[in-house]
Amino acid sequence: MTPTLVRHxxxxxxxxxxxAGTRARDWAEIQERMLAPLYEAVYERLEVGGGTRMLSxxxxxxxxxxxxxxxxxxVTGVDTDRERLALARxxxxxxxxQDAGPGRTEPRARLVDSIPAAAxxxxxxxxxxxxxxxxxxxxxxxxxxxPALASAVPLAVRGATVVxxxxxxxxxxxxxxxxxxxxxxxxSARAPRSGSGWRPALRDDxxxxxxxxxxxxxxxxxxxxxxxxxxxxxxxRGLLSTGLFDTAIRATDRTQVEKEVAExxxxxxxxxxxxxxxxxxxxxxxxx
Numbered sequence: 001m002t003p004t005l006v007r008h009x010x011x012x013x014x015x016x017x018x019x020a021g022t023r024a025r026d027w028a029e030i031q032e033r034m035l036a037p038l039y040e041a042v043y044e045r046l047e048v049g050g051g052t053r054m055l056s057x058x059x060x061x062x063x064x065x066x067x068x069x070x071x072x073x074x075v076t077g078v079d080t081d082r083e084r085l086a087l088a089r090x091x092x093x094x095x096x097x098q099d100a101g102p103g104r105t106e107p108r109a110r111l112v113d114s115i116p117a118a119a120x121x122x123x124x125x126x127x128x129x130x131x132x133x134x135x136x137x138x139x140x141x142x143x144x145x146x147p148a149l150a151s152a153v154p155l156a157v158r159g160a161t162v163v164x165x166x167x168x169x170x171x172x173x174x175x176x177x178x179x180x181x182x183x184x185x186x187x188s189a190r191a192p193r194s195g196s197g198w199r200p201a202l203r204d205d206x207x208x209x210x211x212x213x214x215x216x217x218x219x220x221x222x223x224x225x226x227x228x229x230x231x232x233x234x235x236x237r238g239l240l241s242t243g244l245f246d247t248a249i250r251a252t253d254r255t256q257v258e259k260e261v262a263e264x265x266x267x268x269x270x271x272x273x274x275x276x277x278x279x280x281x282x283x284x285x286x287x288x
Contacts, residue, residue, distance in 0.1 A: 017162045023241050028061035028091075030238035034227045035165075038281050039064045039132065042163055046285070048073050048127065053127040055118055055155060057148050059111070062088025066150040069108050071105040076110045076118050076126070078165035085111050092190045114117070115151040126156040129163070129288070134281055136205040137179055138244055145150035146212035160288045161217050164206045168222060168280035175227055175277045176220075178239065185248040187258060204282035215286035222282050229275040236261050 048054070050072035059065055059077030061084045068075050069092070079085050112118050115174045129152050135142040149162065156162075170176040177242045210217055229235035236258050239245065248257050 003080075007009050011135075018084045024061065024081065024087055026237045026241035027084060028063075030088045030234055031241050032061055032063045032227070034225055034238075034279075035134070035281070036063065036067070037225050038223045039067050042130070042132075042285075043068060043071060045221065046161060046163075048128065052124045052128055053128060054128040055152055057129065057131045057145075057152060057255065058222050059088060059210065060084045060133070062091045062111070064130065064132050065109055065111075066091055074108050074123075076112065078112055078115060078118055080113060082113065085113060095255065096124055113149065115155070118152070119155045119224065126161075127160050129153065129160060131154055131163070132165045134165045134167050135209065136202065138178075142205065142209050145209050147214070149209075149213040153215075156288055160287050161218075162210075162213075162286040164209055164284045166172055166264060166282050166284075168282050169203075170236060172196045174276075175239075175279050178261060178268075179244055180276070181257070182239040182245045184250040185260065185268070186250075186251045197218060202248075206282065210284060210286050215288060217284055219285040220283060220288050221285075222280050225279050225281045226274075227277040227279060231273050232262050232275060233263055235265050235275040 019217050020215055032235070042048075046052075048071050052068065052071075052073035054065075054068055054073050054075045056065055056068075056075060056077045058079070059079050062077060065075045065077045065088065075214070076288060077085075077088060089111055092111070110118075112120070130148070131145060131149065145164075152210060153160070153162070167176075207217060227235075227238075229238060240249075240254075240257070241259060243259065265275055268275050271277055
């Protein structure tokens with residue numbers, strides 16, 4: 001699956017406050033698909049299929065779950081964002097993810113908002129844990145991941161596979177200069193350091209998380225994940241839906257952030273009005 005350029009409606013007033021539901025839908029309709037090549041590369045490498053029982057941390061609006069379920073896997077998604085979970089529930093209910101199938105005793109897909117609830121169905125232990133939300137481009141973006149993994153590993157079989165994902169080197173990610181807008185606006189406003197401003201991905205980001213979580217690395221890979229948008233407006237909405245610009249918005253205001261992100265996108269604007277930014281993402285395969 002490759003990123004699709006889909007043209008969406010424009011807001012009547014793009015500087016108006018965006019509610020949580022609209023933001024979640026921007027993620028689901030515009031941004032989440034950019035990571036589809038990452039999901040598919042991991043599933044192909046690990047031969048995800050009918051024997052896979054997967055627990056996905058930070059499952060978002062469910063695209064990674066839907067792709068795994070379409071390969072025959074039984075999946076459980078965990079996310080604290082209730083708006084994204086609601087969209088994931090819609091996706092899975094309308095697709096094959098909720099079909100238990102002949103001889104199955106449980107749904108192929110479940111969605112929960114906490115780690116303990118992930119084990120509530122009494123089914124077989126998980127044999128694959130995934131954390132596809134990429135780390136390595138915002139200060140402190142991995143702080144909650146190691147504790148989440150520590151809570152999830154006991155729900156899996158001994159020696160289960162764990163997959164972590166992160167941004168690739170800045171020089172391989174055309175989106176990096178656009179993300180720097182967040183750091184620049186935050187610093188110029190002298191915002192408190194409690195937020196998560198942009199910072200360049202480091203070589204061992206994923207390995208450090210694995211070490212803190214007590215996981216043993218067992219291979220890695222890089223995947224091309226270009227960000228493609230129908231126009232600048234869609235690109236701005238998609239990027240802001242990631243949450244990577246939240247600190248800048250708090251430090252300044254959304255109108256200014258939108259304006260400066262749009263300006264930063266100009267080098268990636270093509271003659272037909274679409275926006276195209278090649279990126280490389282990295283994943284780390286571990287054993288629990």
